[in-house]
Amino acid sequence: MVDFTLTDEQRALREMAHDFAANEMRPVAWDYDRDSTWPEDILRKAWELGILNTHIGEEYGGPGIDFLGGALIEEELGWGCSGIGTSIACNGLATAPIVIGGSEELKREYLSSLTEDFKLASFCLTEPDAGSDVSGMRTTAVKKGDKYVINGSKCFITNGGYADFYTVYAKTDKDAGHRGISAFVVPPEAGVVVDKKEDKMGQRASNTATITFNECEVPADNLLGEENKGFKLAMMTLDRTRPGVAAMAVGIARAAFEFATDYSKERVQFGVPIAMHQAIQFMIADMATDVEAARLLVWKSAVLLDQGRRNTLESSHAKRFAADTAMKVATDAVQVYGGYGFIKEYPVEKLMRDAKIMQLYEGTSQIQRLVIARETLLPRRVEEPAATAAA
Numbered sequence: 255m256v257d258f259t260l261t262d263e264q265r266a267l268r269e270m271a272h273d274f275a276a277n278e279m280r281p282v283a284w285d286y287d288r289d290s291t292w293p294e295d296i297l298r299k300a301w302e303l304g305i306l307n308t309h310i311g312e313e314y315g316g317p318g319i320d321f322l323g324g325a326l327i328e329e330e331l332g333w334g335c336s337g338i339g340t341s342i343a344c345n346g347l348a349t350a351p352i353v354i355g356g357s358e359e360l361k362r363e364y365l366s367s368l369t370e371d372f373k374l375a376s377f378c379l380t381e382p383d384a385g386s387d388v389s390g391m392r393t394t395a396v397k398k399g400d401k402y403v404i405n406g407s408k409c410f411i412t413n414g415g416y417a418d419f420y421t422v423y424a425k426t427d428k429d430a431g432h433r434g435i436s437a438f439v440v441p442p443e444a445g446v447v448v449d450k451k452e453d454k455m456g457q458r459a460s461n462t463a464t465i466t467f468n469e470c471e472v473p474a475d476n477l478l479g480e481e482n483k484g485f486k487l488a489m490m491t492l493d494r495t496r497p498g499v500a501a502m503a504v505g506i507a508r509a510a511f512e513f514a515t516d517y518s519k520e521r522v523q524f525g526v527p528i529a530m531h532q533a534i535q536f537m538i539a540d541m542a543t544d545v546e547a548a549r550l551l552v553w554k555s556a557v558l559l560d561q562g563r564r565n566t567l568e569s570s571h572a573k574r575f576a577a578d579t580a581m582k583v584a585t586d587a588v589q590v591y592g593g594y595g596f597i598k599e600y601p602v603e604k605l606m607r608d609a610k611i612m613q614l615y616e617g618t619s620q621i622q623r624l625v626i627a628r629e630t631l632l633p634r635r636v637e638e639p640a641a642t643a644a645a
């Protein structure tokens with residue numbers, strides 16, 4: 255039986271995240287956006303509340319929240335401020351390769367470190383010349399005795415300027431394409447250099463940095479999973495994190511929809527609130543449908559993971575549709591506000607700028623379509639361990 259009713263526990267989780275978004279994020283979101291303030295104070299509060307490391311299992315000190323629970327939280331964070339929300343969710347992305355492929359020792363050391371104290375981790379996949387084309391990466395990891403030496407550069411790294419460790423993808427066999435990539439845990443003291451912080455269009459509260467690895471030596475034991483199997487680890491990671499990113503996009507869309515709805519009831523033109531005009535009603539109606547549909551795709555892609563099933567297709571459905579919905583709904587919200595929508599004093603222009611990144615990061619909308627087309631036209635059979643909700 256399909257039942258969309260949330261349990262008491264799930265509703266409580268959502269309420270807790272909503273209160274946090276309403277009381278801690280919303281009051282500062284527009285100021286932090288304007289000044290591009292890195293939200294350390296909010297991140298610390300999120301850590302104290304236990305929503306910075308939701309997927310870390312209880313054996314490593316985490317709450318072990320499942321993927322649906324994580325998505326419920328991320329929608330609220332996206333509703334509060336997706337820039338701050340992205341900073342909060344970043345540990346989940348960075349630790350997913352450890353949860354999936356890390357040895358017990360690495361899990362004990364690195365997952366526990368995040369729950370024992372306020373610490374951050376960053377996921378380092380993208381490079382200046384390797385965005386959508388992951389296997390085009392140039393960062394190398396060369397084995398020397400019981401160490402790997404990493405050299406290269408990564409870009410668009412969330413929390414990159416503040417991370418206490420990095421999960422890094424590098425070529426261990428330069429000539430083997432996607433079959434020559436491996437993943438490692440890299441502490442900053444190994445020789446990580448933070449080059450610059452990006453000045454972004456939206457999500458300006460999140461820190462996005464360019465990182466260089468100069469002769470970074472890490473113990474061979476810091477290898478995640480098997481050598482040359484890093485590409486699959488990255489894909490399995492993204493399968494698990496895209497539902498959460500999509501949930502955040504739903505949060506942006508919902509926020510824009512709510513602002514537009516409220517405004518349409520207040521703004522009077524031609525003698526009546528603009529909500530009385532059918533042109534506006536139809537925009538509001540489409541927003542409502544799209545938010546609802548995007549949320550259902552998110553929930554389905556998360557529930558499949560919680561059932562231990564592969565969700566490659568469904569997570570791309572969710573990410574593609576939710577990201578495009580966030581962009582469309584935020585753009586239409588600006589339209590409902592008319593000229594005021596274009597003014598920074600009003601809330602929706604930030605949402606429109608924030609929404610744009612949802613169509614770009616963790617796989618562009620085009621990459622999601624590519625995955626959907628491949629999974630539809632030529633379904634891939636893969637042998638892989640069942641997904642685990644928590645480490």
Ligand code: COS
Nearest residue numbers: 379380385386388389432486489490493566615616617621
């Ligand atoms: N889970 C497990 N394995 C997967 C997988 C998945 N979701 N997707 C692909 N694979 C495997 C394939 O089965 C194939 O295995 P073999 O080596 O055994 O043949 C291998 O990985 C290569 O797959 P594919 O041929 O599809 O790889 P491509 O180079 O064509 O790349 C895309 C596929 C484009 C989908 C991938 O590179 C991608 O997702 N790019 C976007 C990256 C991204 O999201 N970046 C954002 C930054 S992260 S914040």
